[in-house]
Amino acid sequence: MPDARVAILLSTYNGERFLREQLDSLLTQSHPHWTLYWRDDSSSDGTVAILEEFARCAGQGRCVHVQGPPERLGPTVSFLTLLAAVKDSLGNEDVVAFADQDDVWLPEKLARGVAALRGANTDGPVIYCARQVLVDDGLRRIGLSRGLEKPAAFPAALAQNVITGCTIMMDRRAAALVAGSIPASATLHDWWCYLVVTAADGLLLHDDEPVVLYRQHNHNVVGAPRSMARRAVGAVRRGPNVFMNVLRQHVAALQAQPHLMSPKARAQVAAIDRALKGGPIRRLAALRMPGLHRQTWQENVGFWAWFLIG
Known part of the structure; x- marks a missing residue:
């Protein structure tokens, strides 16, 4: 190569x-x-x-x-x-x-x-x-x-x-x-x-x-946050709706194309889909799925909150 x-x-x-x-x-x-x-x-x-x-x-x-x-x-x-x-x-x-x-x-x-x-x-x-x-x-x-x-x-x-x-x-x-x-x-x-x-x-x-x-300039499509504090402030300003909309779209797009996924991933996506359509108990259970995490504990707190209420 x-x-x-x-x-x-x-x-x-x-x-x-x-x-x-x-x-x-x-x-x-x-x-x-x-x-x-x-x-x-x-x-x-x-x-x-x-x-x-x-x-x-x-x-x-x-x-x-x-x-x-x-x-x-x-x-x-x-x-x-x-x-x-x-x-x-x-x-x-x-x-x-x-x-x-x-x-x-x-x-x-x-x-x-x-x-x-x-x-x-x-x-x-x-x-x-x-x-x-x-x-x-x-x-x-x-x-x-x-x-x-x-x-x-x-x-x-x-x-x-x-x-x-x-x-x-x-x-x-x-x-x-x-x-x-x-x-x-x-x-x-x-x-x-x-x-x-x-x-x-x-x-x-x-x-x-x-x-x-x-x-990094004023016209970046996304850009990179310069600190954890700025990342957190940006997330709070955006609120849960933007992230949860993307999450739901990702889940739906993957479920519509099951051939893209391994059997394990298909089961994981199906469980997350059921949780998103269910109540707090089902969502709490989904959050215990191994590997469903963000990179830091601060980011995980936000993710867990948004997943439960969004």
């Missing part, structure tokens, strides 16, 4: 401000075997012109423009449209990587992901993610994204998303699994990938070494 081809999937929308720095960072990658597949989601600025210029300069076959539907799809559907476009061309050793338009990749990003996927001791699907250096608009360091404090698997994936899309890399089996799924309308592409792969008894590999300069 050192020679694995990496299909980099880039969805853009009005990204001209930072896009050139991201594209330039692709050229610095120590793993040279990559192709950029890009789709623009109806930008009104100079994003497409920047991408076309990069394609001309990067060399023959280095960039592929995926046309797709002309209307704006939003980031989740746009990224999964790109994934569907490349899935049939992936070989056994090939890898898929998601890229955001406003970050900067560190030179070893692809190499670390390829090496981790190569070393995975499993016959099932594998998804890789990593920490990020948090930076401001001008790439000045703010801090480091959180590491994992508890195992990240299923059913924990229903309680919390712990992977960041700009660091995701998937092997061919994971990519095919996600590409053949229908996501919940309220989900994000990174959370959906995490759910689908782990529900199929796939393996999540988390790299504690940061691989991306993750730019």
Whole structure:
């Protein structure tokens, strides 16, 4: 797998401000075997012109423009449209990587992901993610994204998303699994990938070494909280409705596609569905399900409260 081809999937929308720095960072990658597949989601600025210029300069076959539907799809559907476009061309050793338009990749990003996927001791699907250096608009360091404090698997994936899309890399089996799924309308592409792969008894590999300069600015789709206190305040402001809506949609989407899940995951999702449709006693019983947790005790308190009343 050192020679694995990496299909980099880039969805853009009005990204001209930072896009050139991201594209330039692709050229610095120590793993040279990559192709950029890009789709623009109806930008009104100079994003497409920047991408076309990069394609001309990067060399023959280095960039592929995926046309797709002309209307704006939003980031989740746009990224999964790109994934569907490349899935049939992936070989056994090939890898898929998601890229955001406003970050900067560190030179070893692809190499670390390829090496981790190569070393995975499993016959099932594998998804890789990593920490990020948090930076401001001008790439000045703010801090480091959180590491994992508890195992990240299923059913924990229903309680919390712990992977960041700009660091995701998937092997061919994971990519095919996600590409053949229908996501919940309220989900994000990174959370959906995490759910689908782990529900199929796939393996999540988390790299504690940061691989991306993750730019924090006013137009981040999600962004990263800079502290536990800010995360808690943000959660309180949003209230339970947003989270519970996403949870219910994830449960419904998985139940509608039982072939995506292992028998154990199907039973777990069915139990959570029954609990959500039942009263407090049934919900309390569901919360004792092994593995249904968030990363910290503070986050678990909020999750338990929302699950019981939401």
